[in-house]
Structures are given as C-alpha cells and as structure tokens.
Amino acid sequence: MSGRQMSILIGLVVLLAIVSNSIYVVNERERAVLLKFGEVVSTDIQPGLHFKIPVVNDVRRFESRLITLDSSPQRYLTAEKKALIVDSYVKWRVADAGRFYTATGGDEFSANSLLASRVDNGLRNKFGERTVYEVVSGERDVLMAEITKELDDIALNELGIHVLDVRVKGIDLPPEVSNAVYSRMSTEREREARDHRSRGRELAEGIEADADRQKTVIEANAYREAEQIRGEGDAIAAEIYANAYNQDPEFYSFHRSIQAYKSSFAGKDDLLVIDPESDFFRYLKNPDGK
C-alpha cells in the first residue's frame, strides 16, 4: 500500500516536472527561437502558450520591442574638411529571431556594438560627402533616410535586425571652433549695435537740423511780415501827414520848425550865443521896437 502510494506520488512529481518543462510562455514583449539540441528548428515564435519536448528542445527569448542604441559622440569631417562632433542614436528591433540568434548569440550588447560600428562608418561616409550647411540644415532628412535604408538592408541580412531609424541628435562644433564662432557672433552683434547707435545719431541730427530750419524760416517769415506791417504803418502815417500838411505847407514848415527848436534846445548844456540885435530882442533895448 505504502509502496504503491509512493510510486504514484513519484510518478506525479515526474509528470508535473515534465509538463512544466513542456510548457513555455512567450511574452508580448519578446520573440523566441526553439532549439533542438542546439539547432534552430523554429524561429519567430509568437507570444502565447507553447509546448516543447523537455531536454530535447530549448527556448531562447529575445527582446522584441524597439531598442535604442545611443552611441557616443563622434568627430567627423565634412566635405570642406570641417570637424563636427556628431551624436546619434539608432532605433532597431529584432526582426528575424533565428538570424539574430545565429549572428549575435542573442546578446544584445554584441548586437549593439556591431551596429554601432556600422552606423559610425555610415555616418562618417555620409558626412564626408557633404558640407556643414547640408548636414546641419539642407539635407538632414535625406541623409538620415539614406543611412537608415543602407543600414537596414545590411543589418537585416547579417544580423536579423530591422533598423527603423537612424537619427542625429546633435551636430556640434568642436570647442576650439565654437570659440571662433562665438567671437564672430560677438562681432556681428557689435556691428548691429553700432548701426543702431549711428542710426540714432542720424535721426537725431536730422530732427535737430529740421527744427533749426523751421526756427529760421519761422523767424524770417515773421521778420518779413513785420517789416511789411511797419512799412504799411509808415505809409499810412505819411499819407495822414501829407493830407494834413498839404493844406498849408508854409504854416507847416513854420510850425514844425518851432517844434524842432523846442526839442533841439532841451537842456542847460545847450549854450546859446545870442546877438541882442536879433528880432526876438527887439524890445529889450527899445520899448518901441524901433
């Protein structure tokens, strides 16, 4: 009885072990290859519950999600022999699990290093064919598309990797060149600043000169008008005088002369040397005036 129970128990344990070794789960994030004594028999096993023969079969799982290869910045020369420091990344995923396993042994790091050297080489060639302007702005998209396609073709065949995208993160100038660029930028700004200040002075001169002109013109016009008015006044006055005095010119000259005498001898400082024989002193000597 006891022996029978034991054997059943052992049998069950063994069965359990066999069953658990026969079942394997491939996650949605993974792809797997099935090996039979080390030989690949089934590639690209989809996610889900799968069966295998214990001992005989072996399962290798690989990351199936998109993987980022972030390579370290490299120094490349452009067509005009200018150095640029380029930082890039690659997006790839395992496309052919069998070939990937064959090529890399399923090791992601070795895959990355293989890919990195190819990307480096590709970028170096592409940059060497182009000018700085072209890689920085003009043909950036074209360059990326070209290198992605070339790399994808090679990697798919050789590594079982699908390269989705190669992107340049940063294109920077080497530090010593950066300093030259900074000083150039500074001088450009100086130029602009000088321009602004000179324009300011130009405007100021113009405005002030205009003001001075207006001032001169206003005053000159005022002078002209004033002289006209004065002349007008003189004319009217002359007319009035003439009208009045023409009535008796002889009396006018008498009257005017008298007034002129009065105003001419106005103070004590005027010294008159008088002859008593004059008409005014007629009665001084003789009351008869004879």
Added chain:
Amino acid sequence: MAWNEPGNNGRDPWGGGNRNDQGPPDLDEVVKKLQQGLNGLFGKSGGGSGGGSDSGDGPGFDFSGKVVGVFALIALIAYGALGLYKVDEQERAVVLRFGQFLETKTPGLRWNAPIIDEVNKVNVTRVRTHTSQGVMLTEDENIVDVTLAVQYVISSPQDFLLNVREPEVTLTHATDSAVRHVVGSAEMTAVISEGREALGVDVQQRLQDYLDNYVAGLRIVKVNLENSQPPSQVQPAFDDVIKAREDEQRLKNQAEAYSNGVIPESRGRAQRVLEEANAYREQVVAQAQGEADRFLKLLAEYRKAPEVTRQRLYIDAVQEVMQRSSKVMVDVDSGSNIMYLPLDRIAGQVAPSIANQNRASASSVQQSAGALTPGDIRGLTDQVIQEIRSRQTNDSQRGSIR
C-alpha cells in the same frame, strides 16, 4: 498519523493531484486545520506523502471529503478575489494572457484570472512633461542655447507598454533630434526672437512624426520653447545690441525734445516780432493822426488870425528855448574888431554859475525866478519871519483888550 486516510482516492471529487494530499484527520484537528486555512492544506500534503496506512474506512473518510471541498472552495474564492482589480478613470489596463496581448480594459471594477493573465495599468490622461535643454547650431552657423518643454500623454497604452523599450528615453532622444533639426533649419534671429512660436509647432510636428514611426504610443500635446537665447559667451554682445536699440530711441527722443523746445519758442518769437510790428504800425498811425489833427486844429485858428498867432507861437517857442538853455548874449557893434570868445571854457562852467561869467564884456540876462543870490534869500526870509511875529503879537494884544 491518525488523521491519515488511505485508499479512498476513487471517491475524491477533486483532481488527482489532490487525492494523495488528503488525509483523514480527527475531528478536533479538522477544526484546527480549518482555522489554519491554506497553510494547513500544504502541511497535510507533506504529512500524507510521508505517512503510510493507518485506520480503515469509516467516518474519517467523509470528513476528509468535506474538508477537501472546503479547502478547495476557499482556495477558489481566494483565487477569484486576487483576480479582482479596479481601473481608475484616468487609467487603462492592458491585459496579457500567457504573455499574449488580450485586451485593453476601460475604467471600472475588472477581473482577470491571476497567474494566467498579467494586468498592467497605465495612466492615459495625465499630461507629462519632458524638459530638454541644449546648445545647438543654426542654419547660419551660429550657436544658440534652447530650452524647451514637451508635454505629452500616453495615447496607446498597448504600444507604450509593449512596442518600445524605455519609451521616455525614446522621447528624450527624439526630442533632441527634432529640436536640433528644426533649429538647424532656421536662422538664429528667428530662433531667438520672432520665430519661436512657429519653431515650437515645427518641433511638435516633427517629434510626433518620429514617435508615430516608432509606434511609441505617445501623443505630443504641446511643445513650448521656453527659452532660446544666445550662449553665455556672447550674451554681453547681444545685450549691447538691445542697449544700442534703446540708445537709438533715446537719441531720437532727445532730438525730438530739442525740436519740441526750439520750434514753439521760435514761433513765440515770431509772434512777438509780428506783434511789435503791429504795435509800431498802430503807434505810427496814431501819432500821425494825432499830430495831423493837432496841426489841423491849430491851422484853423491860425487862419482866423494869422499874424498874431504866428507871432505868439514864435515868441512862445523862443521863450521856451531860452528858458531851458544856457545863454551867452554877445553885444557886438557892427564893424568892431574881432572878439575872442572862449566857448570851450564857457561850456565847461555853464552848469555851476553862469551869472558870474564875463561881466565885463557881456551882460547876462537871467530869468526872474533864478535871479536871487543866497544873500538875498536870507534877507527875504528874515523879513518874512519878522512880519509874521509882529502880526502874531498884534493879534494877541487885540484879544486881551476885549
């Protein structure tokens, strides 16, 4: 070993795996085991395997069947309870069955079989922010320092979880690439000043294209170009440009201030000149009018008695002249020898006293008002004072007589 029950496997309703595990415990122990719950089940299984035969069939068998049933029920309930979970309104739950994608569950109370199913909850409404800062080249080979914030949400939890490893890192890389591409295709002035808004839109567009290409399950809500400025090395030069702009404005303002000061002033002066001219005209005309009227009135009287009037006017005028002026009368007989008259000396001494001059050769005629000498005046005042005193005494005498 008393509770061990052998040989009843056939009647056990549960699976074969369970069959061996059951033993027939005593009543007391059954209660204890019940209380111990699941642990007890495993403990018993160990005991069962190690133990051999003991009591025969009987009441123990029935107990064992019930106990197993209860345990199984409890295990089932526990299993079921473990599969329950809550999906928040902000979340979606991605369910994998045996590693394979099954479905994405919406908010509410949800159940999935534990162990078999894997449940990953992802917040899909929260807006996350990624900030990126860097120095980069522009199209005209200048260098700018750009800081930008990317706001994004997880639009597809399935893609976010299953399609891309480290989606946030992917976003970081894609952002760096997109912003450098866009900045590299723009001129520095556009990046620094007016084109910033458009730049943000371009970056957003490009970044979304990249992420869609990667099927990262992320949606860019907004890209804000928080700051774009020249690098610190050239910042002073850029600041100087701003200062220069202000200087330009300042110089212009100063000139306008000068202009505003000068022109109204000159207008004022012009007004004054004109007013003075007008005043002169009025004055001259009025004077002329006045003098003419005076003359005409005089003329009218003159015509009534010409001879007398002329004589009177003449004498009045000469009198006035004589009154105001110093005079030297020279009485020279006609035909006498030449007389020397030191006019320059006379002119110098005219002011002090003209009366003492040249008495010998000339007689001076002075006006009556100015004829008194100091001695005469003293005599006159004495006489006047005496007269007043005598009148006063006469008055007082008269008063006393009364």
